[in-house]
Amino acid sequence: FFSYTATLASSSTTPAAQMLEVSGSQNVLPGTHTIVIQQLAQAMRIGSGAAIQTAAGAPAATVSDPLGLAGSFQINGATVTVHASDSAADIARKINDLGVGVQASAIQVATGDVRLVIASTQTGAQGFQIGGVDLDAGGALAGLGLGAPASANAYQVLQQGQDAKVVIDGLTLTRASNTITDAIPGLTLDLKQADPATTITMTIGVDREALRASVQTFVDAYNEVADFLNAQFAFDEAKGTSGPLAGEAALHAIQSELADSLLRELPGLAPDRNSLVKIGIEPDEKGHLRINDSLFAKFLNDAPEAIREVFVASGSTSAAGLTFLTPAFQPASGSYTVQITQPALRADIVGTADLSAGVSASSTVTITETATGRVAQVDLTAGMTLQQVLDALNAEFARSYTEKHQLSQALTAGGAPATASTTFAALGLGVQPGDTIAIQGTDHYGRAITQTFTIADPNTTTLGDLLAAIESAYAHAITASLDASGHIVITDATSGESQLSLQLVAHNEG
Structure with missing residues (x-):
């Protein structure tokens, strides 16, 4: 609204x-x-400072000709290894395959003039970093024309990142x-x-037109319900009957509630605008709603927020330390006293190493969430900038995983790990006809799961049948399988925060 x-x-x-x-x-x-x-x-973009030279000192004829150059260089902390058989197009593909936030192309400027162009995939002054002794003048890859700015074969800045x-x-x-x-x-x-x-x-x-259209939609929907209710109570004189739901007490209650809602005053609103009727939404002689254009237009033009307040629950607080965000489902109107004894605090962890100059040596960062025990691991490589470290950490934090559970007991048949085709008799556990297994647990959303699996004949009933029953119990919102060691494994079909659990209880009725 x-x-x-x-x-x-x-x-x-x-x-x-x-x-x-x-x-x-x-x-x-x-x-x-x-x-x-x-x-x-704008995104940073650089190119070869001159036509690419082969190992023989001649200009590369085309983007697909082998260059005869061999060496390596770094771009955004990742290493590109060039072999003698690589062409300019091959080198561009290797750069792109790294997935380090740059896009490379091999460009045929003219006959005998091939150049590499490398651009950041994101805008901003941060740009990207490229370097390595092999790229600079006198290096094994000097012919690429991508040397450092102070080098005789320096790359050309085609567009500065900003x-x-x-x-x-x-x-x-x-x-x-x-x-x-x-x-x-x-x-x-x-x-x-x-x-x-x-x-x-x-x-x-x-947007006053959209606001009026929303109110008209409400009015139309109300009238449609009113017509349906009226039809149930209409008496057909020819047949001597009323509508099929005329005797339903609930229907009478709904009709009465709808009529009362038109005049009901909402607490907390000004007296001249605290009900539907007072803002110009009125009943007619047939019980339908209509918009009183003159009254409604006054609020629409001068105080549109008054219209919204009648339809949408809102709230305010008297203290700066508390903010009203959104109402719950069907909240009760009124004033509430809230005492804050302790606010929730967000944990902060500060590293001890100064990364302003980048990562000096490759390492793995492991972060464990205390409440759940979940672990995030991020591999940092030498040469990464501080921004690249932040990007790598945030990418891992944003990644959504699918929950998987492995039951503790490994099932075996004749000393070998059991498979889906293994019968219950082959497990050697003395299973008898009529034995049952209770499938218990919770699904992704924490809803209770309870189902009973019956082993009709241990010689023909297989673990695959049990796996299918587990999946059925969870309404196929999980997959159930046996791993290579014979453990039953269930995998959530929905990624993200999960309350998935499973317990199998054998009752041995047979």
């Missing part, structure tokens, strides 16, 4: 929509902002991306074109 629109106006002849696109969520607040886009973020720079309401912000989501709450700004001489005025206001 609340949508917003963003109106953009430019101070110059350059259209505002050509420079900026805006999108938002329900968390946006109305208001007016000024925006000046001083520069766009951050976006934008002035919002007089404050200068820099971001690595042209998509800015954290400057104004609820708004995403997509920067399209820089023009330091142009000021964009952005006005965020309530």
Whole structure:
């Protein structure tokens, strides 16, 4: 019941929509902002400083000709190994296969003029790092023309990586991306074109047409329900009967509740706007709702928030230390006293090593979550920058895993690990016809699982039948299998936080 629109106006002849696109969520607040886009973020791009030379000192004829060069170099901490049989195109593919945030291409500039072009896959001043003694003048790979800036065969900077720079309401912000989501709450700004001489005025206001349409949708839905209820109580004089649900007490209660809701006053709202009727949504003589255009328009134009407050639960707090976020399902209106005895605190771990100069030696970082015992491991390689270390850690933290459980007892048949085709008789456990196994546990969401598996004939009933029964008990939201050592293993079909568990209990009725 609340949508917003963003109106953009430019101070110059350059259209505002050509420079900026805006999108938002329900968390946006109305208001007016000024925006000046001083520069766009762009990705770092470099190329060979000259035509690539083969080991023989001649220019490479095409991108697919072997270069005869052999050596290695590093890019964003990863090593690229070049063999004598590699062409410029082969080297570009090897760089791309590393997946270290760069994209390489082999370009045929002209006959006898082949060059490598390497670009960061992300915008921002951070760019990427490339180097190695083999690349510099006199090195084994000097012919690639990708030496350090001070080297005689230095690479050519085709585009310098840079951050976006934008002035919002007089404050200068820099971001690595042209998509800015954290400057104004609820708004995403997509920067399209820089023009330091142009000021964009952005006005965020309530979308009144959308708000009225939402109210009309509610009115139409209410009337549809009212018509259905009225039809149940209608008396057919020709047949002498009423609707099939006319005698249902629950139906009478629903009809009464709907009628009462129109006049019900909501606590906490101003007396002139605390019910549907008072904001212009009124019943007619047939019990239908209609919009009183004159009254409703007054609120729509002058106080649209009053309309929303009637339909959407909201709240506020009197203390700065507590913020109302969102209501629970069907919350009871009223005032509540909240005493905060201890806020939740987020754990912080500070490393002892200074990584401002990058990672000096390869190592593995292991982080264990105390509450759950879950472990995250991240491999850091020598030469990685501080930003690359942060990216690697955050990528691991964001990764979603699928939960897997292995039962403790390994099943064997004749000394060998059991398989799905192994019969219960072959397990040598004295299983008898009619024995049952209770399948107990919880699914991904913590819901209880209980089912009984019966071994009709140990000579024909297999472990595969038990695995199928386990999957059926969990409504096929897991897979059940036997591993190479004969342990029963269940794997959640849904990744992420899981409450999956399994216990098998043999009752030996036979």
